[in-house]
Amino acid sequence: MRLxxxxxxxxxxxxAVIAVTISLLSAQILSTSxxxxxxxxxxxxxEGIADSSTEILLNRNLATVQAVIDxxxxxxxxxxxxVTDGAxxxxxxxxxxxxxxxxxxxxxxxxxxxxxxxxxxTRVEIPGRGTILHVHAPVLAGLVGAxxxxxxxxxxxxxxxxxxxxxxxxxxxxxxxVVGIAYVFVNxxxxxxxxxxxxxxxxxTHEFASELDISREIRSLSQKHTxxxxxxADSFIAMETTLQQYLRDLEETTSAKQRIESELSIAHEIQMxxxxxIFPPFxxxxxxxxxxxxxxxxxxxxDFYDFYFIDERHLCFAIGDVSGKGVPASLFMALTxxxxxATGGETSRTASGILGHLNREISRxxxxxxxxxxxxGVLDTVTGDIEYCNAGHNQPMVIRDGKLSMLxxxxxxxxxxxxxxxxxxxxxxxxPGDQLILYTDGxxxxxxxxEQFFSESRLESALRExxxxxxxxxxxxxxxxxxxxxxxxxxxxxMTILVIQYRGPDAPAVPTLAVRLKNRKTELQRFNDLMxxxxxxxxxxxxxxxxxxxxxxxxxxxxxxxxxxxxxxxEISVVASWDRExxxxxxxxxxxxxxxxxxxxxxxxxxxxxxxxxxxxxxxxRTMMDEVSYRRELDSNVxxxxxxxxxx
Amino acid sequence: MEITTHExxxxxxxxxxxxxxxxxxxxxxxxxxxxxxxxxxxxxxNFENLSYINSIGLRVILVVAKQIKRSDGELxxxxxxDPVREVFDITGFSSILTVVQTEDExxxxx
Numbered sequence: 001m002r003l004x005x006x007x008x009x010x011x012x013x014x015x016a017v018i019a020v021t022i023s024l025l026s027a028q029i030l031s032t033s034x035x036x037x038x039x040x041x042x043x044x045x046x047e048g049i050a051d052s053s054t055e056i057l058l059n060r061n062l063a064t065v066q067a068v069i070d071x072x073x074x075x076x077x078x079x080x081x082x083v084t085d086g087a088x089x090x091x092x093x094x095x096x097x098x099x100x101x102x103x104x105x106x107x108x109x110x111x112x113x114x115x116x117x118x119x120x121x122t123r124v125e126i127p128g129r130g131t132i133l134h135v136h137a138p139v140l141a142g143l144v145g146a147x148x149x150x151x152x153x154x155x156x157x158x159x160x161x162x163x164x165x166x167x168x169x170x171x172x173x174x175x176x177x178v179v180g181i182a183y184v185f186v187n188x189x190x191x192x193x194x195x196x197x198x199x200x201x202x203x204x205t206h207e208f209a210s211e212l213d214i215s216r217e218i219r220s221l222s223q224k225h226t227x228x229x230x231x232x233a234d235s236f237i238a239m240e241t242t243l244q245q246y247l248r249d250l251e252e253t254t255s256a257k258q259r260i261e262s263e264l265s266i267a268h269e270i271q272m273x274x275x276x277x278i279f280p281p282f283x284x285x286x287x288x289x290x291x292x293x294x295x296x297x298x299x300x301x302x303d304f305y306d307f308y309f310i311d312e313r314h315l316c317f318a319i320g321d322v323s324g325k326g327v328p329a330s331l332f333m334a335l336t337x338x339x340x341x342a343t344g345g346e347t348s349r350t351a352s353g354i355l356g357h358l359n360r361e362i363s364r365x366x367x368x369x370x371x372x373x374x375x376x377g378v379l380d381t382v383t384g385d386i387e388y389c390n391a392g393h394n395q396p397m398v399i400r401d402g403k404l405s406m407l408x409x410x411x412x413x414x415x416x417x418x419x420x421x422x423x424x425x426x427x428x429x430x431x432p433g434d435q436l437i438l439y440t441d442g443x444x445x446x447x448x449x450x451e452q453f454f455s456e457s458r459l460e461s462a463l464r465e466x467x468x469x470x471x472x473x474x475x476x477x478x479x480x481x482x483x484x485x486x487x488x489x490x491x492x493x494x495m496t497i498l499v500i501q502y503r504g505p506d507a508p509a510v511p512t513l514a515v516r517l518k519n520r521k522t523e524l525q526r527f528n529d530l531m532x533x534x535x536x537x538x539x540x541x542x543x544x545x546x547x548x549x550x551x552x553x554x555x556x557x558x559x560x561x562x563x564x565x566x567x568x569x570x571e572i573s574v575v576a577s578w579d580r581e582x583x584x585x586x587x588x589x590x591x592x593x594x595x596x597x598x599x600x601x602x603x604x605x606x607x608x609x610x611x612x613x614x615x616x617x618x619x620x621x622r623t624m625m626d627e628v629s630y631r632r633e634l635d636s637n638v639x640x641x642x643x644x645x646x647x648x
Numbered sequence: 649m650e651i652t653t654h655e656x657x658x659x660x661x662x663x664x665x666x667x668x669x670x671x672x673x674x675x676x677x678x679x680x681x682x683x684x685x686x687x688x689x690x691x692x693x694n695f696e697n698l699s700y701i702n703s704i705g706l707r708v709i710l711v712v713a714k715q716i717k718r719s720d721g722e723l724x725x726x727x728x729x730d731p732v733r734e735v736f737d738i739t740g741f742s743s744i745l746t747v748v749q750t751e752d753e754x755x756x757x758x
Contacts, residue, residue: 524670546700546731553702557670604740608713616739617703623738 007186011179019171023164030163034156038077038133042151043119045072045081046137050147053083057091057144065092072149079129079150082107086143102126106134106148123153130154192221192229199236203243215240267300267330271494274337275304279472280579286507287381288315291471292498293479295442295491302329302372303440303494304337310345313381316354319438319498320374320393320415332370336362336415340376351376351389352425355415359391363419371416375438384430384502389423391415394444397463398428399435404463406456432504435474437463442495446482454485470581471499511538512577517556519563519570524556527574538578541645547624548576548583551641554617555587555596563591563637585641594637595630596621651679659758660688661751665697668705677708684712689721692754696727701735713745722746726754 049068056064069081073094082093084107093099106124120136133151199214206212215237222233271294279291292305302322310316318340322333339361343354355376362372375396377388388407390396392414395406412423430436439459446454462481466474475497482495513534517523528549535545556572564570576585601622602615622628627642649672650665660683668676683691693709701709709725716723724746728736736742748754 521670528669543731547734550700550702550731550735553669557702557704602739604738605743606740608710608717608744611710611714611740611744616706620703620735620739 008179008183011182015175019168019175022171023167026167027160027164030160031156034159035133035153038151038153038156039121039135041075041077042121042133042135042149043137045075045078046119046135046147046149048072049081049083049149050137050139053147054139054144057083057085057139062092069094077152077155079126079132079152080148081150082148083145084148085145088146091145100126100128103150106136107146126150192225192233195221196229196232196236203236203240212240263327264298264300267327268296270327270330270334271296271300271302271304274334275306281307282309285381286509287503287505288379289471289501289503290315290317290499291475292319292496293475294494294496295479296494297325297442297491299325299492300327300330301325301442301494302333303442303496304333305438305496305498306337306340307498308341308344310349310378314349315379315381316344316351316376317379317438317498317500318354318374318376319440319496320372321440321442321494321496322372323370323414325493328368328370332368332372336372336374349378350425351378351387352423355389355391355412356421356423359415359421359423360419362416366416369416371414373414377436379430379500379502382505384432384434384504386428386430386436388426388428390426391423394439394441396439397437397460398430399437399463399467400431401434402467404460404467430502432502432507435471435499435501437474437478438498438500439478440494440496442491442493443478443482443497445493446486446495447489447492448486449489454482458485471501472581474499510577510579512575514573514575517572517574519560519572521560523572524553527552527556531576534576534578540578540583544583544643544645547643547646548585548641551621551624552585552587554621555639555641558594558596558617559587559589559591559637562594563589565592582642582644587639587641588633588636590636593632595632596639597628597630649675651676653679653683656755657758659690659692659755661692661694661755663694663696667700668698668708669700669702670704673702673704673708676705677711680708680712684715689716689719690758691716691721691723692751692758693723693725694727694751694754695725695729695732696751697729698732699729701732703739706735706739706741709741709745722758724748724754724758726751 049072053065053068056068065083069083069092072078073081080093080095080103082095082099082103083091085091088107090099090104090107095103102124103126106122118138118141122134122136124132124134126132129150129152131153133153135149135151137147137149139145139147195214195217199212199218202212202214218233218236222230222237225233275292275294281290290307292307294303294305296303302324303320304322305317305319307315307317320333320336320340322329322336324332336358339358340354343357347357348354355374358372358374372391373393374391375388375393376391377386379386389412390407390410391412395409397404397406407426407428410424410426413421428436444454444456444459448454458481459478462478463474466477469477478497479495511534513530515527515530517527531549531552532545534540535542552574559572570590573588574585576583578584596618599615599618601619602612604619606612621641625641625643627640629640631638631640649667650663652663652665654661662680662683664676666672691712713723726748727750728747733742736745736747741747
């Protein structure tokens with residue numbers, strides 16, 4: 001209930017109690033005073049008649065008595081008058097039509113009730129006339145007779161009631177007037193408070209883009225009122241203003257932050273889109289094994305790497321690091337990388353020539369004074385000879401005949417510093433099995449919690465431990481060592497590593513198992529056996545063969561079950577290859593289009609009762625294999641699986 | 649695929665030797681259903697010499713486990729080989745079924 005209604009109800013109850021009490025009291029007082037007046041009036045009438053009729057009574061002139069009685073009987077409140085003789089016999093009366101039986105005994109009563117100066121008064125009930133005050137005035141001490149006057153008390157009661165009712169009406173009228181005034185008054189107090197409440201409610205859902213309509217009202221409240229209401233209104237207005245300001249500030253900081261974040265992510269995208277990321281990059285070239293990885297820092301540096309064939313025989317490769325960070329660095333990196341691509345083969349076929357050209361191009365309009373450190377090499381895939389040039393970049397490491405060493409410094413300046421700089425050409429010969437390791441300072445200068453660098457010496461020991469492994473394993477191993485060393489310390493600069501292992505012109509081809517299976521259940525067993533033999537022959541770990549066989553079991557079972565709607569013979573072709581690290585399998589079937597990767601994985605945490613039967617096969621494949629991809633090619637589903645041996 | 653059954657008290661111990669794949673799964677299912685049909689509701693599956701199980705095989709194990717559970721019985725599986733354990737782990741079967749190290753452990757207060 002609202003404050004106002006509550007107050008009103010309380011006032012009504014209080015008023016009713018007061019009104020009734022006052023009425024009762026005044027009725028009581030009125031009744032007492034009226035009765036007293038009545039008594040004296042009755043007595044006066046009775047005495048008057050008695051005094052004036054002594055003579056008449058003595059002379060027995062009854063007609064005169066009757067006339068007096070009739071006259072006096074007209075007085076208000078007089079019910080009846082009668083006169084008796086000394087023996088109590090009725091001499092005259094004004095009863096019409098006859099004397100009620102109850103009156104007769106009264107004629108004889110002389111000394112009952114209240115007696116004042118010889119006159120007695122009693123209350124009697126007379127049917128048809130109600131409560132009567134009976135006044136008995138003896139004439140000459142009752143010797144001659146007595147005068148009896150009956151005063152109608154009901155007349156008094158009616159009179160009192162009449163007064164009480166009028167009183168009540170008057171009081172109610174006054175009450176209404178008071179309530180009306182109170183309403184106006186209370187409204188003046190409550191109205192602003194409820195407007196303030198409405199304002200707070202509106203504020204809670206307001207977005208502060210525009211001003212609230214109610215704000216103006218609150219402002220005018222503050223002007224119209226004084227005291228608490230003004231204080232409240234003022235502080236509410238202040239609150240709204242503060243909130244608006246706060247939200248505006250918040251919005252500004254947020255958008256500024258978002259802008260920076262998006263710039264950083266643009267820089268990251270520029271950087272990552274420029275570098276080749278698919279390995280092996282030239283699957284049909286057995287002469288070398290190349291792998292590289294760039295991990296950009298949150299703030300993004302300007303690292304890059306790239307490689308391409310100048311001709312059938314010569315592979316050109318490079319790694320670089322642009323000075324600075326963020327968008328400028330990544331844009332400069334994009335420029336450098338693009339120039340590198342355009343220069344090799346077209347303008348120059350040597351590393352020193354390429355970097356020399358790059359330097360002139362970069363230096364020409366280099367207003368921002370940015371520079372790039374870079375290492376470039378050209379590998380002769382037939383002989384293993386590398387012609388290289390180092391423009392101020394970290395000295396690469398080389399593992400030759402199982403021994404780790406660092407390439408000597410060449411003293412050439414970074415690209416973009418001196419336009420006329422000459423870049424020297426150096427030579428290095430790799431024998432089959434030798435590895436060349438290029439990296440940026442993000443690796444050697446990666447810091448741990450104590451601000452210590454990972455350093456060349458830690459890189460060397462990491463490389464020593466990775467001796468004999470393929471380029472991919474070396475890249476991964478080095479990055480793992482760095483991550484172990486830095487632990488939770490945030491990466492502050494890009495980290496890039498590129499490893500080339502020369503295998504020689506006669507490197508063996510990758511072992512391949514190609515099988516054509518018929519759409520029969522028994523073919524699963526045949527493939528299983530062939531794969532196991534393939535594994536033994538090429539020393540593939542048993543657990544890898546197990547995972548491949550289980551995955552192929554699930555895939556082929558699916559194809560046999562759902563792939564074919566007819567009863568015809570179909571052929572499923574499976575080609576598996578093993579490059580000493582990865583097992584890659586491609587499955588072609590001409591069944592109905594089906595992408596197993598779209599099948600939702602079952603909830604493997606569900607309890608036994610809820611566990612559904614089905615969906616498990618695909619889940620097993622996705623978990624057992626490291627990579628699963630699907631494509632629809634002409635009339636075939638092509639599923640490619642890749643996995644590498646797992647430890648333990 | 650070789651399936652041998654023996655009893656220890658009222659517990660049926662079933663040894664599954666070999667591989668449960670698309671071909672052998674029918675035999676395994678028939679054999680286990682036969683045992684359930686005969687009223688067995690305490691069962692130990694010994695996987696000591698089981699080198700392989702695929703999703704069809706898992707389906708049969710799940711059906712058996714659900715049926716035994718429904719008849720207030722219990723199924724325990726023991727002596728998993730590494731490859732089978734891996735399959736059990738990645739499919740969540742290790743956590744929804746009672747899997748123990750040895751047959752003795754499986755029979756302990758059955």
